[in-house]
Amino acid sequence: MSEIPTPTSPPPDVLRCAYLELVVTDLKRSRDFYVDVLDLVVTYEDETCVYLRSLEEFIHHNLVLRQGPVAAAAAFSYRVRSPEELDKAEAFYRELGCRVERRPEGFVRGVGDSVRVEDPLGFPYEFFYDVEHVERLAWRYDLYTPGALVRLDHFNQVTPDVPRAVKYMSDLGFRTTEDIQDENGTVYAAWMRRKPTVHDTAMTGGDGPRLHHIAFNTHEKHNIIAICDKLGALRMSDRIERGPGRHGVSNAFYLYLRDPDGHRVEIYTQDYYTGDPDNPVVTWDVHDNQRRDWWGNPVVPSWYTEASLVLDLDGNPQPLTERTDEREMDVTVGADGFSYTRKEDDGELPSWKQGEYKLGEQL
Amino acid sequence: MSEIPTPTSPPPDVLRCAYLELVVTDLKRSRDFYVDVLDLVVTYEDETCVYLRSLEEFIHHNLVLRQGPVAAAAAFSYRVRSPEELDKAEAFYRELGCRVERRPEGFVRGVGDSVRVEDPLGFPYEFFYDVEHVERLAWRYDLYTPGALVRLDHFNQVTPDVPRAVKYMSDLGFRTTEDIQDENGTVYAAWMRRKPTVHDTAMTGGDGPRLHHIAFNTHEKHNIIAICDKLGALRMSDRIERGPGRHGVSNAFYLYLRDPDGHRVEIYTQDYYTGDPDNPVVTWDVHDNQRRDWWGNPVVPSWYTEASLVLDLDGNPQPLTERTDEREMDVTVGADGFSYTRKEDDGELPSWKQGEYKLGEQL
């Protein structure tokens, strides 16, 4: 694919990922999952939508669930530093030839003047500053549950050509903090940030545009374990797709869940400060089997292959473009792939890892 | 196999599992694992052996590593309530026709008058009361590390016929706290205790006699996570066989490691009090995929199939007797096996679980 040109127009000053608008096919069931299981806080709800936020948030919402015909992500929304930044967003994307829509009254409740675009990668990106403030529940420990979600941490997007995406996102003012590459320079994924954590969004190589996941923070690791324990008690343990575990990339403790529509939700805690301009970029070898799980636990195939559709500004699913570069699953756990724990090793796996890393042959 | 008769002689009053004697083939490498990685405390060591204890222990040791030609368990040792109980142990096992050896000076350092037997299941069991006291390091927080092991919790033994083993262990005064069965009454495993926790030892169905694992306690769940993190940092994550996770059985948080000889070590925390005589026995359905992992994460095949040899009193490995009952792996994750998250479900697995629970077909 051709490189996305750098606009002469300056990018908007993005503060942070702020909320995701998600289309769900059974609002009641999704509400049960996000409110009764994950204990997100309802800011507003009616028959067609539920607006949710995390406990430390003071803006109106971090997640909008909207009833619709096809499960998909309708908007990846970022907050910018001031109202004026919206003009920059508009100009930036218009120069890129993207479809741009601006609504002074906003696209969803609680948010005012907003710019939505179909970005060069096909994602529905939103930018806003004006937003309704709500109570920051940080001190309301009477409302905390064992798995309390306290912040929105990041998005994760699937896109075929990671370097192309990184170039565009860098133009948008994001910085790379970590990535996964192989010895030939193929890039499998990259983590990019505005706020000084490991990411506000990540670009994961695969057929796209798709939403890989949305991630919320807990304060401590036991909070994540508590969510697993609760899912077990509710006989919903099959909502757990992967983890809990420690990431290599980001050094965070994590868990991946799948919501009733299969949308992936990560619970995440304890990455590190990245706010200095010379923050060292960490590049991981795709064959290092501690890169995605520091404990070497293998990634389940669905985690590589499944993701949510994204919508264009008319609400229609974006068609997918196939990844043509090597795929991470193929080069690591696939028939011809390999992973190592110690780079210098000859690759002889202990018996208990053979089944995991050579899945085809086992039993 | 024929039932083991109940001796007329009363059993010794066992307090708790106290230590394991383990033969290792490379003492230096094993010492590195147990001392430098797991941070057990050295009570004594020389060229042929290392005596180790946990931080809250006040008796001489919980684990003896002894250099030898074949990796195996040489003794499962229990402490009894008084010196007089040794006579009972002797009489009990002699009546069972077992080989019995008593040494007033003990079989290992730090322990006095001891009885060792080749028990009816083929395991080398030891009983002692007299033992050297050492400093209980419970308050020595200057010595604690992030994954501090504070107590020996239990043994786990592999034996072909679980009900036969349970009957004999009950005669020895152990009580069952939990077990795994199927709809036909086949018993796959049973947990048995003297001290009021879920177990001092468990009987796991399989070709035996073999040692399945030895388990140590930590105080909190983050201690177990810290062990995983450290293994990652040392590029030894392939020592992790299974977990961390939450057990269904026992409700404990767990991790299974494999030592340099492949001996399995569990790190374990937070089971429950079982000391009342009418403590309710929990029976799990073998097809409930939350029984061994409350979060539904599948058990790796090696965990079912691999275990350590045990030695007779001459130091020779005991031959194995094959299990003739159904095997847990076969009936759960095998080609004809099945597991459910919700009993009433038709068994349709979400895509991210299919690979895990039907391992043969995937990719």
Add this chain to the structure above:
Amino acid sequence: MSEIPTPTSPPPDVLRCAYLELVVTDLKRSRDFYVDVLDLVVTYEDETCVYLRSLEEFIHHNLVLRQGPVAAAAAFSYRVRSPEELDKAEAFYRELGCRVERRPEGFVRGVGDSVRVEDPLGFPYEFFYDVEHVERLAWRYDLYTPGALVRLDHFNQVTPDVPRAVKYMSDLGFRTTEDIQDENGTVYAAWMRRKPTVHDTAMTGGDGPRLHHIAFNTHEKHNIIAICDKLGALRMSDRIERGPGRHGVSNAFYLYLRDPDGHRVEIYTQDYYTGDPDNPVVTWDVHDNQRRDWWGNPVVPSWYTEASLVLDLDGNPQPLTERTDEREMDVTVGADGFSYTRKEDDGELPSWKQGEYKLGEQL
């Protein structure tokens, strides 16, 4: 006071402290505290009483709140190993000349055949075996809250003459695990156990008989912190009397609360195994300021001086007998008392500790 003679009749075989019956003056307010704040589980309730249990308990209750005119403890109840032990309890106390009452139908709901006595120290002790089983909620993580109480751990009683109390409790089959003494052999407190933890009850020197506190277990330290955080959020932080902190004695992490009647409740986690008959007794110097708080934080005066009345079998408060031995508060933080961090020190306190340890003037 004269020594309590050792009965020739054997003591009952006590399993563990099982429940406390507490008279409260405003049932609604007490229910709010124990159910809505501390999240104990209601087994049964009506207009005059609330029966509560912890999450891992399988017997009917661990705490009975009963509406009454005077806030007091009505029964310290222990479970025994079998129904037959009740006859032993009866004989044991009758031989001691104590008032004994036996009710085959029990004194409270859920409990059958029971013996209540006014013991030689003036405490209303109860013994029972027969009890209704209820669901053990250990696996019901959907019911857990951040400060989940999982077990009843112990009672703590105030009595004037600690050695006299210890002698009697030893006759009853309890073992001392730790105590606090001074250089003259004066004993200030002693911890005594049946189940293999540091205590089922403790004897604290002071005007008695009084209830010092009842203690519940959490799994981890953050659970105790969560209770404090919640009390802050509810603007009930003045319910916190002391802590959280790490005990020297017992090595447990602790918090002391005061309920609406001033009854003291401890939240407690992570003491150690004490089940061996030769378990080393730990004796602490009363002047060691890490004995009651390992971090040297001073004990508030009310903790030493305030406690709950106990009732006789007619429901009347027992009169108090004054302690004639030295009092712990006087010899440590009082005008003539002293405490040290390091025994060898000359006692010069850093400026930030002076106010705390020379409170004598302010009381």
Add this chain to the structure above:
Amino acid sequence: MSEIPTPTSPPPDVLRCAYLELVVTDLKRSRDFYVDVLDLVVTYEDETCVYLRSLEEFIHHNLVLRQGPVAAAAAFSYRVRSPEELDKAEAFYRELGCRVERRPEGFVRGVGDSVRVEDPLGFPYEFFYDVEHVERLAWRYDLYTPGALVRLDHFNQVTPDVPRAVKYMSDLGFRTTEDIQDENGTVYAAWMRRKPTVHDTAMTGGDGPRLHHIAFNTHEKHNIIAICDKLGALRMSDRIERGPGRHGVSNAFYLYLRDPDGHRVEIYTQDYYTGDPDNPVVTWDVHDNQRRDWWGNPVVPSWYTEASLVLDLDGNPQPLTERTDEREMDVTVGADGFSYTRKEDDGELPSWKQGEYKLGEQL
């Protein structure tokens, strides 16, 4: 005092508080404290100084200990976004009439071109961009200890006139996140940030200029507890001045220690994101006794009154200016002060709080 004028020169773009230079009177003893007790990592050391960093840091150091005649803070050092910002810093302070010193080779090892000033409040502030990178040890879990310090979080400065200081710091580009005021508008303290946490520094009302404390982050609350436990084990518990506890202001979990020279060190975890320009400022009532400890535990007097001297650019201690506004200790715990748990209450304290909140007599 007269207001500090706003320079026409723009302020430097400050990233974050980066390191503190501390003069200690016994380097060996201070090294023992920061390295052997607090487990900070040594980047460099010689006979006169020790350079220390936290585990997630990638710049050369977060703390410099330098042997000297008088215990004091020699520099509060901030990192700026680019080398060019140093020119702005120089111009900004020169316009304020401050003494400014610039050294292209830096004032300490590992840091290049730097500007040091005696700021309008009398503090030795430093600004730099150029710095040596060192290994970020975030993934080196083999080096972690139970109380691992992972980041420098903030400074805290004592200054007589808080609004005056806030005005100047706002001109320097800092934003207020929280403050403490009374009903008359007297400001007792204010928290100010550049990086999006609650603060990079705080202004605490009192005789100044003095250093109140430096604060490091841990990942979880148990890490802070582990530090207390270790201090107990080392019989150094009298290094604990205050806590652990939960702050009202910042919502963080905290502990205050005093180093061998009496310099105060806070250990801190889990405040919240503040990076949005309209982040709500939280104003606490000085009489709310949950403001400084959410659990209502009283602040020890020394915490209010004691602090470290700061040096001018010649290395001489800055003279103190007395605070003329009301003092927080006086209006809260002093003889005429008062604090409440619930604003509407009549102020009747429970017995166990009376001693704590009427300390006035004892000082």
